[in-house]
Amino acid sequence: MKKTHIFGIIIIAVCVTIIMSTAGDASTYVSFKEAKALAQDGEDKKIHVVGQLYKDHEGNISGIQPSEDKLSFSFMMVDENQEEQRVFYNEPMPADFTRSEQVVVIGSYHNDVFVADQILMKCPSKYQEKEIS
Amino acid sequence: MFNAFLGDAGHLFVITSFITSLVVAFAYIKASNAHNDLEQKQWKSYARGAFYLHGISVLGVVGMLFYIIYANHYEYHYAWSHSSRSLPAYYMISSFWEGQEGSFLLWIFWHVLLGVVVINTNKRWEAPVMAVFAFVQAFLASMILGVVFGDLKIGSSPFILLRDALDAPIFATNPEFVPEDGTGLNPLLQNYWMVIHPPTLFLGFAITIIPFAYCIAGLWKKDYENWVKPALPWTIFAAAVLGLGIMMGAYWAYETLNFGGYWNWDPVENAVYIPWLILIASIHTLIIFKNNGTALKTSIVLVIATFVLILYSTFLTRSGILGESSVHSFTDLGLSGQLLLYLLFFALGAIVLAAIRWKNIPTSEKEASAYSREFWIFIGVTTLCLMSFQVLIPTSIPVWNAIVELFGGISNMAPPADQVEFYTKFQLWFGIAIALLSGTGQFFFWKKMDKGKLKSELTVPVVLSLLVSSIAILVAKVTEPAYIVLLTASIYAVVANTSILLRFVRSKNFKLMGGSVSHIGIAMILIGILFSSGYSNVVSINNSGLLLFKDAPDDANVENLLLWINEPREMDEYELTYKGSRMEVKGMPGYVEKSDLIRTNNDHIAIARNNLAHGDKVYFQKGDTVGVYAENTFHEVLYKHKETGKEFSLYPRSQVNPNMGLIASPDIRRSFGKDLYTHVSAIPNDEEEKEWSEREEMEVQIGKQFFINDYVATLENIERVDEVEGTPIQDGDLAVKANIRVLGEYEEYVLTPYYLIRDRMVGRIPFTSNELGVRLTLLNIKPEENSFTVGVETTQKEYIVLKAIEKPLINVLWAGTILLMVGFGIAVNRRYKEFVMQRDEVKKHKNKGNKPQEKRKAATA
Numbered sequence: 005m006k007k008t009h010i011f012g013i014i015i016i017a018v019c020v021t022i023i024m025s026t027a028g029d030a031s032t033y034v035s036f037k038e039a040k041a042l043a044q045d046g047e048d049k050k051i052h053v054v055g056q057l058y059k060d061h062e063g064n065i066s067g068i069q070p071s072e073d074k075l076s077f078s079f080m081m082v083d084e085n086q087e088e089q090r091v092f093y094n095e096p097m098p099a100d101f102t103r104s105e106q107v108v109v110i111g112s113y114h115n116d117v118f119v120a121d122q123i124l125m126k127c128p129s130k131y132q133e134k135e136i137s
Numbered sequence: 138m139f140n141a142f143l144g145d146a147g148h149l150f151v152i153t154s155f156i157t158s159l160v161v162a163f164a165y166i167k168a169s170n171a172h173n174d175l176e177q178k179q180w181k182s183y184a185r186g187a188f189y190l191h192g193i194s195v196l197g198v199v200g201m202l203f204y205i206i207y208a209n210h211y212e213y214h215y216a217w218s219h220s221s222r223s224l225p226a227y228y229m230i231s232s233f234w235e236g237q238e239g240s241f242l243l244w245i246f247w248h249v250l251l252g253v254v255v256i257n258t259n260k261r262w263e264a265p266v267m268a269v270f271a272f273v274q275a276f277l278a279s280m281i282l283g284v285v286f287g288d289l290k291i292g293s294s295p296f297i298l299l300r301d302a303l304d305a306p307i308f309a310t311n312p313e314f315v316p317e318d319g320t321g322l323n324p325l326l327q328n329y330w331m332v333i334h335p336p337t338l339f340l341g342f343a344i345t346i347i348p349f350a351y352c353i354a355g356l357w358k359k360d361y362e363n364w365v366k367p368a369l370p371w372t373i374f375a376a377a378v379l380g381l382g383i384m385m386g387a388y389w390a391y392e393t394l395n396f397g398g399y400w401n402w403d404p405v406e407n408a409v410y411i412p413w414l415i416l417i418a419s420i421h422t423l424i425i426f427k428n429n430g431t432a433l434k435t436s437i438v439l440v441i442a443t444f445v446l447i448l449y450s451t452f453l454t455r456s457g458i459l460g461e462s463s464v465h466s467f468t469d470l471g472l473s474g475q476l477l478l479y480l481l482f483f484a485l486g487a488i489v490l491a492a493i494r495w496k497n498i499p500t501s502e503k504e505a506s507a508y509s510r511e512f513w514i515f516i517g518v519t520t521l522c523l524m525s526f527q528v529l530i531p532t533s534i535p536v537w538n539a540i541v542e543l544f545g546g547i548s549n550m551a552p553p554a555d556q557v558e559f560y561t562k563f564q565l566w567f568g569i570a571i572a573l574l575s576g577t578g579q580f581f582f583w584k585k586m587d588k589g590k591l592k593s594e595l596t597v598p599v600v601l602s603l604l605v606s607s608i609a610i611l612v613a614k615v616t617e618p619a620y621i622v623l624l625t626a627s628i629y630a631v632v633a634n635t636s637i638l639l640r641f642v643r644s645k646n647f648k649l650m651g652g653s654v655s656h657i658g659i660a661m662i663l664i665g666i667l668f669s670s671g672y673s674n675v676v677s678i679n680n681s682g683l684l685l686f687k688d689a690p691d692d693a694n695v696e697n698l699l700l701w702i703n704e705p706r707e708m709d710e711y712e713l714t715y716k717g718s719r720m721e722v723k724g725m726p727g728y729v730e731k732s733d734l735i736r737t738n739n740d741h742i743a744i745a746r747n748n749l750a751h752g753d754k755v756y757f758q759k760g761d762t763v764g765v766y767a768e769n770t771f772h773e774v775l776y777k778h779k780e781t782g783k784e785f786s787l788y789p790r791s792q793v794n795p796n797m798g799l800i801a802s803p804d805i806r807r808s809f810g811k812d813l814y815t816h817v818s819a820i821p822n823d824e825e826e827k828e829w830s831e832r833e834e835m836e837v838q839i840g841k842q843f844f845i846n847d848y849v850a851t852l853e854n855i856e857r858v859d860e861v862e863g864t865p866i867q868d869g870d871l872a873v874k875a876n877i878r879v880l881g882e883y884e885e886y887v888l889t890p891y892y893l894i895r896d897r898m899v900g901r902i903p904f905t906s907n908e909l910g911v912r913l914t915l916l917n918i919k920p921e922e923n924s925f926t927v928g929v930e931t932t933q934k935e936y937i938v939l940k941a942i943e944k945p946l947i948n949v950l951w952a953g954t955i956l957l958m959v960g961f962g963i964a965v966n967r968r969y970k971e972f973v974m975q976r977d978e979v980k981k982h983k984n985k986g987n988k989p990q991e992k993r994k995a996a997t998a
Contacts, residue, residue, distance in 0.1 A: 011519075018523055022563070026530045029559050031551040050554030074819055074938055075679055075695040096697055096819035096938045100800070110554050121554070 031110065036089045036118065043113035050121060054108050055083040057101075065102055078117070081107060091118045098123060139212050139313040144296035147201035148283065150194045151294060154245070155278040157191035160184075162271035169264035169358065181264060185256060188267070191274070192249040198281075199246055202239065202295050206232050211316045214302035215239070215295045221321035223741045223767070231331050232322050234339075237455060237472075238295035241280045243336060247343035248274050255347065259367050259976065265354035266347075273346050276479045280472060290471055324768045324792040325800060330389035334382060338409065341379025342447055345416065347371040349444035352437055353487060356494045361433065362426075366975050369423050370968040372440070376416045377961035383409050384954045395801045395816040397942045398670065399950075402556040404459045407532040408450030414525035416443045418518040425511050431501040432511065435518070441487045446525075448480045458535050510581035517574040524567040528560065561670075565619055568663050572626035575656040576633035598636055602629035613668070613945075623667055630660035648967045655960025658953045665950025669812075676709040676813075677941040697818050700774070702908055702935040703882040710780065715937055716773040716883075717908050719788065722749060723764035725756035728771050728788060732886075732906065735862050740767035744862070768792045772817055772937050776806070789816045789939070811945040819938040829930040834916060838924045846911045846931045850879045853887075855918070855925065861891050861902060870895045875915045875925065881908065890915040890927075903928075910934035 033052045034042070042051065058080035060066045067080030067090075078092040079101075091109055104125035111120040164184030171177035202215065206229050211217040219239070220232040234240045252270055256263055283294020299316070300308040307314050325331075348368040355364035386406070387399035400406060419439035425432040453459055456473035534550050541548035553559035580594050606625040615621055634653040641650045679695040700706055700715040707713075719728035722743075734743040743765045749757040757763050771788040778784070787804040803816035837843050837852045844850065853876040859865060866872045871894040879886045886906055892915040893900035903914040910932050917926035 015519060015523070019526060022523070022527045023530055025563075026534075026553075029553040030531065030534060031554045033549040033551050052551040052554070073679070073695075073699050074936070075697045075699060094695060 035085045036083045036087045037085065039118065040113055048112055050110055050112055052108055052110050053081075053083055053118070054106065055081045056106055057104065058082050058088055068097070068102070070097055081109065081118075089118050090116075091120050093120045093123060098125060100125065139315055140210060141212075141298070143201055143205055143210060144213055144298060147198055147205070147296040148294055150197035150201060151278065151281055151283070151296070154191055154194035154198060155275060155282055157187050157194060158271050158275040158278050160187040161191055162268055162275060165264045165268035165271060169268060169354075177264070184264070184267065188252060188256065188271070191271075192253065195242075195245055195249045198295075199242060202242065203229075203233055205296075209319070211319050212299055212313075214297045214299045217299050217316060217319045219319070219322060221319040223318075224322055227329075227332055228322055228327050231326050231335075234335050235322060235326060236295070238281050238293055240335065240339065241277055242295065244339045244343055245274065245277045245281075247336075247340050248277065248346065251343055251347060255350075261976070261979065262351065262354055262364065262367060265358050266350045269350035269353045270346060273350075273483070276482070280475065280479075291475065293472060325393055325802075327768070328389060328393050330385055330392065334385040334389055337378060337385055338382030341375060341382045342451075344371060344375035344378055345412070345444055345447050348375065348419070348440045349487075352440040353490065356437070356490050359494070359497065361494075361498050365423055365426055365433075365436070366972045368440070369420075369427065370965050370972055372416065372420050372423060373961055373965045373968060376413065376420055377958055377965065379409065379413050379416065380961070381954075381958055383413060388951070391814075392805070393802050395803055395818075395940075397673070397803075397814060397816075397940070400670075402528075402560045404532045404535075404552070405454050407528050408453045411525050411529050411532070412443050412446035412450060414521045414528075415439055415446055418521040418525075419443055421514050421518050421521075425514055429501075429511065430499075432515070434495075434498055434500060435515075437491060437498065439518075439522075441491060445480070445484045445487065446529075448483060452476045452480050453532070453536070458539060510578065513574060513578040513581050517571065517578055520567055520570045520574065524564065524571075527563045527567070531559070557670075565623060568666075569619075569623050569626045572623070572630040572660055572663055575659060576626075576630035579634055579637045579653055579656060598629065598633040602632040605632065613672070617671070620667060620671055623663065627660045627663040627667070631657055631664075634660070648963065648970075651960045651962075651964030651967060653960070654963060655957045658955070658957030658960055661949050661953025661956060663953075665946055665948070665953055668946035669944040669950060672945050674943040674945075675940070676943055677815075677939055678708075697938050697940050699938050700936060705777075707779075708941065710778060712777045712779055713939075714775045714777070715935075715939075716775055716786070717935065719771040719773050721766045721769060721771070722757070723766070725749060725751055727751040728773065731770065732908065734763070734765065741765060770820075771804075772820070772939075774815065774937075774939065776813075787813075787815045789937075791817055791820050807948075809948065811943050812947050814942045814944055816940055817937045818940050821933070821936060829912060829932050832914070832928045832930050835927050835929060836924050837927050843927075845879065845913070845929045846909055848879050848881060848909060848911075850877055852876075852925065852927070853878050858891075861893060866893070867895065873915075873918070875913075875927070877913060877927070879906075879909060879911075888913050892918060907935045 031050055031052050033054055036053060036055075039051050039053060042049070057065045058067045068077065069079065070077040075096055076092070076094045077097045078090055080088055081091050082088050091111075093109075101123075106126040108124040108126075109118065109120040110122040110124070111118060113119070161184050164180050164187055168177050168180035168184055171180055204210075205213050206216045206220045207226070209216065209220070209222055215236060215238065216232075219235045220229055224232065232239075234243045248270070252267065252274075255266060255270070259266070278292075280292045281294060282292030283297065284291045300312060300314070348371050351364040351368035351371075355361055383406075386409075390396070390401070391399040419436060419442075422432040422436040422439055426436050452473075456476050458473070531552055534552055538548040538550055576598070577595070580591070602625065606621075606628045609615070609624060609628065610621055615624055634656045638650060638653040638657070641647065641653070675696040677696060677698040679698055698706060698708055698713070700713060702715050702717055705712050705714045718731045720731055720734060720743075722729050722734075729749050733745065733747045733749060735746050736743055741764055743763055745757045745759055745761045745763055748755050748759050749761075749763070770791050772791065774787050774789065776785050776787065785806060787806055789804045790802040792800045792802065801817045803814050805815070806813040835843055835845075839852050839854060842849055842851050855873050855875050858872050858874045861872050873892050874889050875892070877888045877890075879888060886909060888904045888906055888909075888911070890904040890913045891900075891902035893902065901914050901916065903912050905912045912930040912932070914928035914930075915925065916928045919925065
């Protein structure tokens with residue numbers, strides 16, 4: 005076997021490892037229901053849930069509850085299947101949180117609470133149309 | 138004033154720039170396929186003329202758009218949505234490229250300048266290279282074309298009128314309506330790095346077209362080898378500029394964003410890192426080819442791959458496909474189809490051309506020996522490619538989902554939850570390989586090697602680096618095995634390259650130093666990353682032990698600290714005191730207490746409540762009108778070292794933006810060994826959301842002490858005034874002001890509520906002190922009892938939640954970046970001189986061939 009062949013095989017092996025590992029470490033977008041099912045099966049992988057902040061019938065955001073020391077907070081979130089869930093986040097409330105149109109929480113279930121390690125927010129961006137004041 | 142002419146002129150320039158770029162492409166194709174010299178000459182001069190016309194049109198577009206922004210023409214959507222009246226001129230430059238259209242324009246603009254350089258430095262390759270160049274330019278110009286045929290929209294014009302972009306009712310009644318002010322620039326972009334970073338990055342993007350164009354020209358004209366010499370300096374230059382742009386972006390993120398680092402593995406960041414690695418790899422194979430004629434095919438593949446990956450990254454960041462996985466990609470402008478076409482056109486075109494020519498590309502059948510430099514460089518190149526591949530795969534997950542869905546499947550793959558951990562796992566080991574190879578490769582590069590020589594060459598550097606690393610490991614307490622390996626490998630790379638460098642210095646071969654200098658830079662960057670990220674240490678650990686949510690996980694340790702104003706808290710080796718919020722006043726250095734400024738209806742203008750001084754110098758008198766930077770609030774935090782008693786203040790910043798809410802930016806205490814990085818994680822809500830206690834009424838007399846919110850207060854006097862908060866009162870009105878002195882923890886405050894009588898009506902203007910958390914109202918004046926009624930309301934005192942992180946040896950990272958750039962600079966210079974020498978050789982040769990026509994051409998050029 006020529007040296008280049010051995011070299012080629014090694015490269016292919018590394019590439020395959022990279023792809024397999026990416027597929028293995030990749031998270032998934034799921035609903036709260038699926039996330040709960042996963043947690044009950046003992047799966048502790050972090051998952052993504054996409055949704056919105058809970059709004060009461062008047063359209064106001066409600067259910068946000070900061071801790072007394074303001075160093076963490078929890079909030080109600082509604083996923084794309086309209087399922088409501090309390091989410092706990094162990095960091096102070098991000099400043100533009102209440103303005104977000106969409107939130108993506110990354111984390112997993114601990115008992116009945118979804119604990120988010122990260123929150124990605126989509127805020128009305130500068131590129132979207134705005135009212136003229 | 139409504140001015141439709143500006144936009145029409147701008148749009149006309151866009152259209153001419155698009156058409157001229159097609160003309161340039163056509164004429165250069167004709168020139169390079171010409172059958173005789175005369176025909177070629179004619180087509181070339183025609184093409185050049187068209188190119189300069191194209192350049193003028195592009196300058197016209199840039200000028201028009203900049204003028205629209207600069208002269209506040211808010212009837213244009215672009216100016217309205219990216220700029221505002223209060224913006225200083227240098228940030229108007231940032232507004233110019235904040236939007237997608239402007240950033241495409243910036244890219245087009247750089248291409249024009251680069252095209253002029255290519256035309257004037259290389260006559261021989263001009264026609265085929267510029268033909269490729271002009272095609273790319275036509276695609277870019279089409280992105281800002283803004284032409285609609287039925288349902289087909291080509292490009293998005295930056296000259297759209299507001300009334301065409303927005304569906305606001307006002308335009309029905311008044312089509313000529315021009316808004317008073319624009320919506321302003323994203324405050325995160327109001328930073329000097331944002332003025333220079335995007336142009337640098339786009340210049341880097343732009344330069345990658347030149348090696349690509351040379352490569353395609355070589356394949357097209359079946360001149361497979363000669364394109365390398367002129368392309369090489371451009372390739373190195375592209376790597377330098379793009380690398381500088383990437384690092385500027387990292388530095389901006391470090392200084393402005395509050396994620397506590399410089400690299401977040403966000404898809405948008407990855408999108409520039411992926412092609413940069415391949416670009417670096419292509420430099421190495423081009424050098425191998427130049428030296429001994431091997432690796433030409435690999436070079437061609439890598440040069441094409443670099444450009445295609447640049448296009449792919451453009452597609453990723455601008456098509457909106459990353460919407461859910463990135464926090465700062467552009468939103469979709471409806472150009473994704475056009476971007477995809479752009480990507481596929483050049484990717485497929487280049488691949489097909491290379492495939493057709495593949496058999497004819499000369500190869501060398503030499504098997505590289507393990508002691509040849511080619512072998513080692515080749516392994517290094519492979520490592521770079523794998524490194525790039527590893528980032529490419531996960532970054533492309535959204536694209537994968539889109540493809541699966543296109544074929545009717547369902548794919549809900551998301552990027553890895555902990556991106557930093559995921560990428561580090563791989564990139565760390567690639568980094569180790571790069572460090573080892575860049576150290577060893579250099580020995581092979583400059584000498585013919587065999588087993589014995591290698592041993593004698595390597596002994597000293599290896600022993601020396603093992604010695605230095607073991608000391609470093611002990612001193613810095615590095616315990617993680619992977620980190621130990623990375624540190625040792627990086628130190629080895631520094632030592633080995635320094636020994637090579639010293640040889641050049643001794644033999645005064647300065648122009649050959651580029652490689653070793655940049656390799657030292659890379660090794661230092663690795664060391665800097667290792668310590669600043671691997672040993673970054675959150676020092677603001679909450680030790681209060683308060684737990685509110687019983688459902689929360691037990692191991693929830695909170696990495697933030699709550700600081701009430703003027704209440705010292707301990708943090709690590711410091712005692713921290715939050716001193717209150719500050720603002721910057723135009724025309725004076727330092728910061729001013731927020732309570733010293735009276736806000737007006739105009740956000741950017743305030744009135745001085747007291748004299749404003751910095752040091753001993755008073756810059757503004759009480760009552761002066763001053764300009765303020767309304768977006769920024771600085772939170773003064775006093776750090777006192779517990780042992781030495783040394784003090785310093787940091788001013789982390791918060792910004793209020795109507796569209797994005799509150800944004801925090803850090804302040805950094807820099808020292809040689811480590812940075813102390815501090816930012817606010819939360820601040821109190823707006824004024825109106827504050828909850829006040831019920832008003833308590835107090836009877837007070839002048840000179841007598843009383844207590845408010847546990848502070849000692851004295852009513853000093855009541856004075857009659859002619860103006861209220863800087864505004865003169867009207868005739869017949871009566872206004873008095875109470876001066877109430879309150880003893881705070883550290884300083885005295887004078888609170889001044891007003892009492893106003895107009896037409897027998899009483900008006901009371903309360904005074905709010907955020908520092909003390911009180912609001913005082915002068916409720917009643919009882920002259921007969923010589924006493925006054927003061928209403929006291931209290932609220933939560935001001936606070937901030939703060940996060941502080943230590944970043945050891947981060948300066949090694951920045952210093953390494955500078956060295957890398959110096960190394961690139963030396964290499965560009967050397968390779969450019971080689972190219973000039975070859976070019977002039979060829980010219981001389983040709984001139985000797987008794988061709989008077991050629992001679993005249995050379996003379997006039």
